[in-house]
Amino acid sequence: MIYSMPYGKQTICQDDIDAVSKVLSADLITTGPKVKEFEDALSLYCGVKYAVAVSNGTAALHLVSLVLLKPEDKVLTTPNSFLATSNSILYVGAKPVFIDICEDGNIDLDLCEKELIKDPKIKAIYGVSFSGNMLNQQKLKWLKEKYGVIIVEDNAHAIGAEQDNIKAGSCKNSDCSIFSFHPVKNLTTGEGGAITTNSKEIYEKLMVLRNHGMERKVDIAPWYYEMHSLGFNYRITDFQCALGLSQLEKLDEFLEKRRSIARCYHNGFENTIVKPLYSYNEGSAYHLFVVRIKSNSKKELFEKLIAHGIGVQLHYIPINKQPYYKGLGYGNEKTSVMNKYYEEALSLPMYPLLSADEQGHVISSLLEILNG
Numbered sequence: 001m002i003y004s005m006p007y008g009k010q011t012i013c014q015d016d017i018d019a020v021s022k023v024l025s026a027d028l029i030t031t032g033p034k035v036k037e038f039e040d041a042l043s044l045y046c047g048v049k050y051a052v053a054v055s056n057g058t059a060a061l062h063l064v065s066l067v068l069l070k071p072e073d074k075v076l077t078t079p080n081s082f083l084a085t086s087n088s089i090l091y092v093g094a095k096p097v098f099i100d101i102c103e104d105g106n107i108d109l110d111l112c113e114k115e116l117i118k119d120p121k122i123k124a125i126y127g128v129s130f131s132g133n134m135l136n137q138q139k140l141k142w143l144k145e146k147y148g149v150i151i152v153e154d155n156a157h158a159i160g161a162e163q164d165n166i167k168a169g170s171c172k173n174s175d176c177s178i179f180s181f182h183p184v185k186n187l188t189t190g191e192g193g194a195i196t197t198n199s200k201e202i203y204e205k206l207m208v209l210r211n212h213g214m215e216r217k218v219d220i221a222p223w224y225y226e227m228h229s230l231g232f233n234y235r236i237t238d239f240q241c242a243l244g245l246s247q248l249e250k251l252d253e254f255l256e257k258r259r260s261i262a263r264c265y266h267n268g269f270e271n272t273i274v275k276p277l278y279s280y281n282e283g284s285a286y287h288l289f290v291v292r293i294k295s296n297s298k299k300e301l302f303e304k305l306i307a308h309g310i311g312v313q314l315h316y317i318p319i320n321k322q323p324y325y326k327g328l329g330y331g332n333e334k335t336s337v338m339n340k341y342y343e344e345a346l347s348l349p350m351y352p353l354l355s356a357d358e359q360g361h362v363i364s365s366l367l368e369i370l371n372g
């Protein structure tokens with residue numbers, strides 16, 4: 001048996017293909033009825049008032065930052081994310097402040113509170129539900145009530161996640177949440193993203209900024225529009241939303257499969273030197289399955305796993321250590337938990353189509369390589 005697994009991939013079925021084909025032969029292939037249908041289905045799924053679908057997750061973060069931040073605002077954020085989370089803060093001239101993570105890979109909200117006490121200039125917290133494991137909702141609620149801080153949940157990993165009956169994207173304890181529908185994520189539209197919020201004011205601003213800042217005024221004239229804010233073209237197409245709708249119907253099945261793979265990995269690595277990032281969490285959306293391994297050469301381990309047909313990845317290189325960020329003066333923050341995490345972390349293959357045989361191969365190969 002020759003194995004060849006990526007660390008993550010999409011699940012596209014015939015009904016997805018049919019749904020896209022149907023829209024491709026319709027009159028409107030961008031901003032037609034499917035966009036609104038997808039947004040309505042998303043808001044219903046998440047239990048939130050409003051959803052705005054956009055061209056990708058980074059665009060979603062950019063629009064959120066445009067609406068919620070002002071230049072020079074300080075924003076607490078995590079070094080353990082994809083670049084886009086903190087880049088979106090820089091896009092609008094605001095200042096990311098990198099805070100260390102907890103052992104579960106999420107931003108340390110207790111450290112965030114210390115910063116909020118020290119520095120009243122801090123306007124917002126941009127946290128990430130890392131790997132699909134939501135930010136501690138009780139702590140978010142506390143920080144919001146006590147300090148009035150703006151909270152953005154980057155839920156790019158977490159569509160379908162739940163904590164104490166609070167669904168990712170419901171914005172129960174945050175101002176906005178964003179999703180990404182890139183093919184490795186739990187639900188895909190090819191490229192795509194969305195913002196959810198319970199604020200009508202934020203929603204209306206996002207809708208305008210997604211489309212160049214254009215506001216149509218048909219009551220004045222059928223052709224008339226005005227621009228009051230500098231927006232972008234961050235629209236998503238109708239056929240992408242048709243794919244999103246079709247994927248959303250299957251999301252709970254995808255999640256069940258991801259959770260069963262997580263259980264299989266937990267069993268396989270019990271009492272070994274391979275330590276899953278956190279104990280099994282039924283509420284995690286398991287976008288990633290990260291393990292921690294103390295090894296002398298992670299590069300060698302990576303190469304051996306890839307030679308066994310096992311696509312591994314590393315999520316993430318600390319953002320504050322990137323050359324661009326170093327050029328801005330970042331990189332020397334006290335992020336010892338993150339630094340140690342970065343030395344030990346490894347993401348194993350995790351996607352609904354991963355077979356039981358492949359899961360077994362991942363477990364036995366990893367243990368064999370480490371014990372070899």
Ligand SMILES: *Cc1c(COP(=O)(O)O)cnc(C)c1O
Nearest residue numbers: 056057058082084156180181182
């Ligand atoms: C994927 C991802 C993004 C960016 O989404 P795109 O759709 O690729 O632009 C942002 N944040 C996190 C945590 C991600 O994983």
